[in-house]
Amino acid sequence: MTLSKPRNRTLTTDAGYVSIVLPAHNEESTIEAAVTAARAGLSELSVDGEVIVSASGCTDKTAKFAEDAGAKVVVAPKGKGEAILSGVKSARGEIVCLMDADLDYYGETPLVALLVEPLIQGIADATISNLYWRPMYPDQWLNGFFAPLAGLLLPEILPKVGSTPWSGQRAARRSLWPDTLPSGFTSDLAITLHWNQHATQLRPVLTDDWFNPIRPKPELLQQDFRLLVDHAVSRGRISAAATPELESWFQHINALINSYDEAHPDPMGYERNLFETAHRELQRRVLRDFRE
Numbered sequence: 001m002t003l004s005k006p007r008n009r010t011l012t013t014d015a016g017y018v019s020i021v022l023p024a025h026n027e028e029s030t031i032e033a034a035v036t037a038a039r040a041g042l043s044e045l046s047v048d049g050e051v052i053v054s055a056s057g058c059t060d061k062t063a064k065f066a067e068d069a070g071a072k073v074v075v076a077p078k079g080k081g082e083a084i085l086s087g088v089k090s091a092r093g094e095i096v097c098l099m100d101a102d103l104d105y106y107g108e109t110p111l112v113a114l115l116v117e118p119l120i121q122g123i124a125d126a127t128i129s130n131l132y133w134r135p136m137y138p139d140q141w142l143n144g145f146f147a148p149l150a151g152l153l154l155p156e157i158l159p160k161v162g163s164t165p166w167s168g169q170r171a172a173r174r175s176l177w178p179d180t181l182p183s184g185f186t187s188d189l190a191i192t193l194h195w196n197q198h199a200t201q202l203r204p205v206l207t208d209d210w211f212n213p214i215r216p217k218p219e220l221l222q223q224d225f226r227l228l229v230d231h232a233v234s235r236g237r238i239s240a241a242a243t244p245e246l247e248s249w250f251q252h253i254n255a256l257i258n259s260y261d262e263a264h265p266d267p268m269g270y271e272r273n274l275f276e277t278a279h280r281e282l283q284r285r286v287l288r289d290f291r292e
Contacts, residue, residue, distance in 0.1 A: 041112025
């Protein structure tokens with residue numbers, strides 16, 4: 001059997017207007033650099049566009065510094081989800097790119113350009129940054145939680161989202177941005193789940209080194225767990241009756257994650273062991289519910 005090359009792409013090319021949205025809560029120390037980096041991305045792409053700072057419950061000079069740097073400012077209620085929704089609602093572009101206001105990206109090509117270019121070329125309608133991850137620090141969210149659990153409940157999502165699906169650096173066609181989001185940081189995962197269900201071509205984009213401040217979010221993993229499980233139940237991927245076993249698994253793995261020693265001599269070895277333990281325990285505790 002001979003396969004013929006399709007005459008047309010699934011997606012169309014489009015170099016139209018691009019909106020870059022930066023949710024920001026009290027980011028006066030970094031917002032000017034973030035706006036400048038976003039504008040550099042538009043220049044790299046040679047497209048018309050705008051930079052929007054969604055000032056979320058700010059009590060400092062974030063809004064003023066953003067305007068001084070050339071951004072449009074919208075005022076949003078406190079909460080990352082609220083900031084994203086307000087920013088996207090005010091955006092004029094057919095393509096909307098989301099960037100953290102405190103991210104310091106070290107790659108030569110602006111991150112905005114890397115994320116938006118596949119949409120312009122028509123090879124994706126949504127992208128998530130696959131950020132370089134430093135070997136000295138294990139990604140516990142990915143290996144202890146997301147890869148094992150999503151691999152069981154939503155296996156099709158894993159090749160679409162790369163190794164940093166929690167990243168706030170992403171872009172999509174305007175029609176793919178959800179109308180509602182959780183108010184907090186679990187909004188990033190909510191967007192990922194929405195795109196997994198609705199995007200034609202959700203693709204990870206390989207990107208370079210980066211830095212942003214580590215801000216403890218002890219409640220976030222539990223919130224992400226609940227969001228992912230509820231989503232899987234709503235899609236019929238697992239019975240609601242199985243959720244107690246999933247909760248038991250999560251509490252076990254969360255305790256392992258919380259016991260991590262930052263002086264561990266082999267972070268990558270720890271990361272591999274964490275994944276293997278999480279995967280094995282999930283199979284042991286939950287798989288029987290799929291067989292029943």
